[in-house]
Amino acid sequence: MWSGSTDTPPTTRIAMLAPSLHASERRVAESIASDVEAAIDRTAQEVADLVGVGRASVIRTAQSLGYDGYPQLRVALAREVALAGNAAETTDATMLGALRAAVDRFASRLSHTVSALTEEGVEAFVREIDQAQRLLVAANGLSSPLGLDLAMRLISAGRPAEYLPDTLGQQIAAKQLGPGSACLVVSGSGANRATLEVMTEARASGARVLAITSFPRSAVADSADVTLVVAPINDSFRDELVHTSRAALMLVTESVVGLLVARRGASAQAAQAATLSVLSHSLSE
Known part of the structure; x- marks a missing residue:
């Protein structure tokens, strides 16, 4: 069942929950996402006939997405389409045109990336980072650069934060964390095996486990004490695996550090001033 913000658009919920839905519900959800405007005009029975499932599966899908039933899902879809407007697709077949189209698509979905977050969840996440005696940042695969960037x-x-690029090194460090410490995991897919092993070691040590991921029913999200679910820019789990965009996750990690600075006040500002001093001395004429 959907547990994120009620403001999250239905297609974003589908992208985030589809990997964890039952097979029949996933087929319904993917059918809706593939042609939203047609889904708005269809009844639950018409969707069921189109997909080849029972009407009950359509209703369960709507409920899994956080709606009382299919009529409420149709209303949410209509609202999303209305807010999206009638943006014209680019007909520019050049490489620059394709680049501009990709940027425009990212911009149009940018607000969706934080639509599943809640004030309570973000506040708890920043508080855990602030109060941890020791903080280990863990990220592997295509999320590795985000882990290094976040730690820095x-x-x-x-x-103070630790980041080790080697997966075994992360596990060893996690095993030695202990109570009062925290392990902050970044995983786009929420299914990276090495990252899950680090989380297991951190939890066994008595440390708190924090996670930033794109899928609320992923193994990473299920294993964390506090999770920030950042909706993927891509339309589906398959797209996330193929295109592997981490832009939204990086934007959120940068913003989380900004929130931490605001929470810590003068001490964080002094640390940033010291950092700028070091950077200024590293620049040549």
Whole structure:
């Protein structure tokens, strides 16, 4: 069942929940996402006939997405389409045209990336980072650069953090964390095996486990004490695996550090000033 913000658009919910839905519900959800405007005009029975499932599966799909039933899902779809407007698709077949189209698509979905977050969840996440005696940042695969970037940003804000690029090194460090410490995991897919092993070691040590991921019913989200679910820019789990965009996750990690700076006040600002001093001395004429 959907547990994120009620403001999250239905197609974003589908992209986030589809991997964890039952097979029949996933088929219904993917059918809706593939032609939203047609889905708005169809009844639950018409969707069921089109997909080849029972009407009950359509209703369960709507409920899994956080709606009382299919009529409420249709209303939410209509609202999403209305808000999206009638943006014309580019007909520019050049490489620059394709690049502009990709940027425009990203911009149009950018607000969706944080639509599943809640004030309580973000506040708890930042508080855990602030109060942890020791903080280990863990990220593997295509999320590795985000882990390194996040650790460096935290350090520059006066929040000591560790990041080890080697997966075994992460597991060893996680095993030694202990109570009062925290392991902050970044995983786009929420299914990276090495990252899950790090989380297991961190939890066994008594440390708190924090996670930033794109899928609320992923193994990473299920294993964390506090999770920020950042909706993927891509339309589906398959697209996430193929295109592997981490832009939305990076935007959120950068913003989380900004929230930490605001929470810590003068001490974080002093740390940032010291960081800028070091950077200024590293620049040549």
